Amino acid sequence: MTxxxxxxxxxxxxxxxxxxxxxxxKAILERxxxxxxxxxxxxxxxxxxxxxxxxxxxxxxxxxxAGVLHGPGTPYERIEAYLTRERxxxxxxxxxxxxxDPDVVASEELREPVDETLDWLREQLAGIxxxxxxxxxxxxxxxxxxxxxxxxxxxxxxxxxxxxxxSPADFDAGVRGLLGLLAPRSAV
Amino acid sequence: MTxxxxxxxxxxxxxxxxxxxxxxxKAILERxxxxxxxxxxxxxxxxxxxxxxxxxxxxxxxxxxAGVLHGPGTPYERIEAYLTRERxxxxxxxxxxxxxDPDVVASEELREPVDETLDWLREQLAGIxxxxxxxxxxxxxxxxxxxxxxxxxxxxxxxxxxxxxxSPADFDAGVRGLLGLLAPRSAV
DNA sequence: GTCTATACACTGATAGAC
DNA sequence: GTCTATCAGTGTATAGAC
Numbered sequence: 001m002t003x004x005x006x007x008x009x010x011x012x013x014x015x016x017x018x019x020x021x022x023x024x025x026k027a028i029l030e031r032x033x034x035x036x037x038x039x040x041x042x043x044x045x046x047x048x049x050x051x052x053x054x055x056x057x058x059x060x061x062x063x064x065x066a067g068v069l070h071g072p073g074t075p076y077e078r079i080e081a082y083l084t085r086e087r088x089x090x091x092x093x094x095x096x097x098x099x100x101d102p103d104v105v106a107s108e109e110l111r112e113p114v115d116e117t118l119d120w121l122r123e124q125l126a127g128i129x130x131x132x133x134x135x136x137x138x139x140x141x142x143x144x145x146x147x148x149x150x151x152x153x154x155x156x157x158x159x160x161x162x163x164x165x166x167s168p169a170d171f172d173a174g175v176r177g178l179l180g181l182l183a184p185r186s187a188v
Numbered sequence: 189m190t191x192x193x194x195x196x197x198x199x200x201x202x203x204x205x206x207x208x209x210x211x212x213x214k215a216i217l218e219r220x221x222x223x224x225x226x227x228x229x230x231x232x233x234x235x236x237x238x239x240x241x242x243x244x245x246x247x248x249x250x251x252x253x254a255g256v257l258h259g260p261g262t263p264y265e266r267i268e269a270y271l272t273r274e275r276x277x278x279x280x281x282x283x284x285x286x287x288x289d290p291d292v293v294a295s296e297e298l299r300e301p302v303d304e305t306l307d308w309l310r311e312q313l314a315g316i317x318x319x320x321x322x323x324x325x326x327x328x329x330x331x332x333x334x335x336x337x338x339x340x341x342x343x344x345x346x347x348x349x350x351x352x353x354x355s356p357a358d359f360d361a362g363v364r365g366l367l368g369l370l371a372p373r374s375a376v
Numbered sequence: 377g378t379c380t381a382t383a384c385a386c387t388g389a390t391a392g393a394c
Numbered sequence: 395g396t397c398t399a400t401c402a403g404t405g406t407a408t409a410g411a412c
Contacts, residue, residue, distance in 0.1 A: 003395075003396080017290060018209070018290045019207075019209065019288065019289075019290065021206070021207065021209050021210040022209040022210075022289075022290055022291075024386075024387060024388080025387075025388060025389085026386070026387070026388085034396080034397095035396060035397050035398075036388095036389085036390095036396095036397080036398080036399095037395075037396050037397055037398080038395070038396055038397080040388095040389070040390080041395060041396075042395090045388075045389070046387095046388070046389095092287075092288060096345075096348045096352075097288045099280075099347075099348045099351040099352045100207065100280060100285045100288040100289075100348075100351070101207075101210075101288075102205060102206045102207065102210055103210075105351055105354075111352065111354075114352050115352045115353050115354075118348070118349060118352045118353070119352075119353065122349075141368065142368060142369075143364065143365060143368060145361060146361050146362070146364040146365035146368060147365040147368070147369070148365070149346075149349060149358060149361035149362040149364075149365055150342055150361075150362045150363075150365030150366045150369070151365075152345065152349060152362070153341065153342045153343075153344075153345025153346045153348070153349055153362035154338055154341045154342055154345055155341075155345065156341075156344065156345030156348040156349070157284075157340065157341030157342055157343065157344030157345030157346070157348070158337075158341045158345070159287075160284045160287045160288075160306070160341070160344040160345075161306060161310075161337060161340060161341055161344070163287040163288070163293055164284075164287045164299065164302050164303045164306045164307075165303050165306075165307065166293075166299075166303075170337060173333060173334050173337035173338075174334070174337040174338045174340070174341035175338075176331065176334040176337075177331060177334035177335040177336070177337055177338030177339075178338045178369075180329065180330060180331060180334060180335070181330075181335070181338070181366075181369035181370065182369065191377075191378080212404075212405055212406080213405070213406060213407085214404070214405070214406085222378080222379095223378060223379050223380075224378095224379080224380080224381095224406095224407080224408090225377075225378050225379055225380080225410095226377070226378055226379080228406095228407070228408080229377060229378070230377090233406075233407070234405090234406070234407095377412105378411105378412085379410100379411080379412075380409100380410090380411080380412100381408100381409080381410085381411095382407105382408080382409075382410100383406100383407085383408080383409100384405100384406095384407095385404100385405085385406090386403105386404080386405075386406100387402105387403080387404070387405090388401100388402100388403090388404100389400105389401085389402095390399100390400085390401080391398105391399080391400080391401100392397100392398095392399085392400105393396105393397080393398080393399095394395105394396085394397075394398100
């Protein structure tokens with residue numbers, strides 16, 4: 001792996017663990033096994049390196065979610081697969097958590113990939129809900145975009161519950177509640 | 189207001205705006221108009237002051253939520269009132285956001301009031317759902333504790349969506365989706 | 377109780393040698 | 395490309411004067 005790659009990967013890990021404000025260039029360099037000079041040669045500074053790291057994490061998240069959302073199964077099953085997907089719950093969402101970082105939200109550039117990712121996720125889910133409505137699996141009264149927002153919010157909020165208690169089961173409880181509400185009548 | 193009070197209030201504001209990692213004693217002192225000595229006279233240090241601030245914020249949150257949850261109305265209406273309650277959405281949840289702070293989660297003491305508050309909230313909501321089931325407003329298949337987790341998660345995740353896009357409407361979309369799913373059949 | 381002075385490691389960045 | 399040296403400012407805490 002090149003030094004530049006190692007810097008990006010180390011930054012991704014630290015952003016996930018400690019957020020942007022809690023991550024120092026020094027910590028990144030130690031983890032990457034590089035000196036100050038390397039970082040400032042490849043990147044303009046901390047924000048520039050963080051941007052590269054966030055963009056890569058966003059891409060990875062989208063790719064992973066797309067695999068589940070556009071996989072096999074009925075609309076309900078695909079939403080269920082997304083919600084019950086294996087996650088490192090106690091680590092939180094590597095993208096969603098950045099919204100609680102004051103310096104990320106304050107920077108148009110750093111916030112952009114975060115916004116784009118969550119937006120993309122909601123679009124995919126909204127499409128699946130509409131598909132389910134056409135197939136009669138979901139009632140016509142459901143608002144695809146609103147349900148999509150609820151699904152994403154339940155996941156993001158599930159991380160909050162789990163990290164507060166230290167127990168992944170609290171994430172699962174939120175998901176279980178939502179799936180119960182979404183379940184096609186015939187399946188209840 | 190006493191100096192000690194000003195320190196706690198300043199800390200509460202900064203923890204909400206910038207989180208624990210992003211808040212320095214220096215910033216607290218400047219906002220409170222106090223010197224170093226005052227802070228270390230009244231508190232053992234940053235964690236001790238933060239604990240006092242978090243506890244107070246937690247109490248306030250509980251009191252506010254209790255007013256809505258145990259107010260007038262049917263179980264559904266009270267959950268609706270909680271979900272659509274006026275919030276400073278873009279500021280995020282002053283308690284929930286702390287779960288994304290590595291130093292808060294790493295400290296048993298600092299995490300405790302956060303955990304306790306979200307737990308209390310879920311208990312109240314679970315009780316209301318059970319009440320609604322007894323009254324026939326909610327179907328008997330609903331799991332009160334799971335629905336409660338979903339409700340709290342939707343709120344916490346709604347903050348994430350809104351802060352990502354910079355638009356409170358995204359919080360509202362998640363809430364609207366959940367309310368649509370929760371609505372008693374007769375009300376649809 | 378409150379203040380200033382002091383301490384020392386860390387933050388984020390630049391300069392320049394190799 | 396990568397390293398070390400250096401820097402002004404900040405983070406967190408202690409000491410001691412008033």
